């Protein structure tokens with residue numbers, strides 16, 4: 353039987369601080385000496401806690417900042433842990449960095465002045481955002497698929513590859529229909545209805561910055577006489593020509609084609625660690 357974790361935690365803290373004895377009923381109901389750190393998994397989790405998702409801690413030895421729920425505004429919880437009955441699966445990616453990323457102006461400037469040279473998300477400082485968004489959308493499903501791959505091998509080598517297209521609009525400027533894929537490869541051992549697994553996870557992203565206005569390529573195809581051409585394209589082009597001191601009425605251009613599309617890519621490496629139920633009907637990690 354599991355006791356309310358907060359009740360035990362409070363009683364334990366009172367014991368540590370003031371020496372107040374822990375009530376016998378609480379002590380007897382104390383489920384475990386350890387717990388699994390659980391976050392809300394919703395992208396608002398501070399990164400130091402996101403790193404703890406699925407990790408096991410001792411009630412007697414709190415990590416920096418204290419047990420779950422202890423830090424300011426922390427919504428994390430402690431799940432009772434025992435080697436026999438608990439399962440967890442943790443995906444982590446290394447070296448995402450925290451530097452602030454390119455602004456939308458930087459993306460557009462590179463289109464006009466970068467000569468088509470590709471950039472990586474690590475270089476332009478957007479790895480953290482994109483990987484968090486990816487895990488928010490795909491993390492749980494990916495855990496389920498890795499777990500299924502581990503169950504189908506029941507010990508030994510596991511490998512699982514994946515790739516999909518994601519609309520990342522609103523996450524990072526201009527990263528819209530983006531291909532993200534990767535692979536997991538690792539080892540597992542099955543014992544007493546539990547599969548322990550660990551291995552490496554790699555991720556990649558492929559995108560292209562091709563059209564800063566999102567209309568330029570199409571606008572160039574409109575012909576004189578069309579509503580868009582006469583009302584938007586030509587007046588704008590004449591205006592730009594006027595500013596540049598060139599006569600109006602020549603070949604119409606908005607200038608958007610003077611830029612060079614460039615590739616936006618990323619590669620990341622990390623790890624997978626977990627302990628899952630062999631029986632999928634007992635498990636939270638299913639495909």
Ligand SMILES: [Zn+2]
Nearest residue numbers: 401426427428
């Ligand atoms: Zn937290």
